[in-house]
Amino acid sequence: MTQVIALAGKGGTGKTTTAALLLKYLTVHGKTPALAVDADANANLNELLNLEVHSTLGAIRKELKGDLPPGMTRDQYMEMKIHQALIEEQGFDLMVMGQPDGPGCYCAANQYLAMTMDRLADNYKYIIVDNEAGMEHLSRLNLRKIDYLLIVSDPSARGILTARRIAELTGPLQLDIHEQYLIVNRAPDPIPSALQEKIDAAVAESKLQLAGIIPASEELVGQELSGASYLQLPDDSKIIQQAFAIFDRIFGQ
Ligand SMILES: Nc1ncnc2c1ncn2[C@@H]1O[C@H](COP(=O)(O)OP(=O)(O)O)[C@@H](O)[C@H]1O
Numbered sequence: 482m483t484q485v486i487a488l489a490g491k492g493g494t495g496k497t498t499t500a501a502l503l504l505k506y507l508t509v510h511g512k513t514p515a516l517a518v519d520a521d522a523n524a525n526l527n528e529l530l531n532l533e534v535h536s537t538l539g540a541i542r543k544e545l546k547g548d549l550p551p552g553m554t555r556d557q558y559m560e561m562k563i564h565q566a567l568i569e570e571q572g573f574d575l576m577v578m579g580q581p582d583g584p585g586c587y588c589a590a591n592q593y594l595a596m597t598m599d600r601l602a603d604n605y606k607y608i609i610v611d612n613e614a615g616m617e618h619l620s621r622l623n624l625r626k627i628d629y630l631l632i633v634s635d636p637s638a639r640g641i642l643t644a645r646r647i648a649e650l651t652g653p654l655q656l657d658i659h660e661q662y663l664i665v666n667r668a669p670d671p672i673p674s675a676l677q678e679k680i681d682a683a684v685a686e687s688k689l690q691l692a693g694i695i696p697a698s699e700e701l702v703g704q705e706l707s708g709a710s711y712l713q714l715p716d717d718s719k720i721i722q723q724a725f726a727i728f729d730r731i732f733g734q
């Protein structure tokens with residue numbers, strides 16, 4: 482069964498960073514094939530993976546509204562287009578959603594697309610969905626279920642509060658979410674005791690489980706500046722060991 486992992490959290494908290502580190506974790510541990518879905522309209526997961534994007538689902542949806550090539554059904558055409566848009570790498574594929582349709586737009590293209598994505602999903606062990614801020618984006622993605630919702634927070638009292646609110650917001654959205662984890666990112670090391678208390682309270686009083694704390698990392702800053710893929714971060718680097726310990730807690734050894 483395909484396991485769906487979705488990232489949530491305020492803008493700039495580290496969702497895309499966590500998605501890239503998680504993708505490295507899955508590929509290093511042979512938890513593959515994995516599909517990374519960049520569902521941020523301002524796609525940037527590919528940059529952390531040093532991959533070029535040639536097509537997006539948004540672009541395919543536009544093409545579907547036009548004429549089909551002769552002798553092809555809409556289904557065949559779309560399946561072909563989706564496979565062209567998939568960026569295939571060792572152990573994982575990347576799909577970029579691109580620009581969403583305008584608000585309130587109902588179109589058959591969306592339904593076709595959802596159906597094809599559903600079929601595609603069955604090919605993978607894990608699907609990572611890097612999302613933009615706001616849970617309403619997640620509900621637009623037509624995911625059947627979310628096995629793991631990872632809510633990323635900055636290391637502040639208000640950040641932790643926002644993460645809690647996001648966890649509470651998921652109820653009314655009718656998303657089928659199985660487990661919810663809190664990841665506190667970019668934290669000072671060691672973590673101030675007052676912040677640790679806020680985290681403990683948030684976990685005690687909500688459905689959130691604490692996956693762990695990712696410290697602020699010069700290695701990540703350097704990797705981003707150099708433009709090299711996060712997948713190339715050395716396995717024995719501090720940040721990779723810290724991140725992998727967190728993912729071990731969630732996904733088991
Ligand atoms: N643990 C960390 N240490 C240092 N810099 C980080 C860390 N996590 C994220 N960043 C930096 O913070 C910025 C925002 O992170 P990003 O993952 O793009 O956030 P989001 O996807 O939630 O908007 C990026 O420039 C990223 O390199």
Ligand SMILES: [Mg+2]
Pocket residue numbers: 496497498521525611612613
């Ligand atoms: Mg992001």
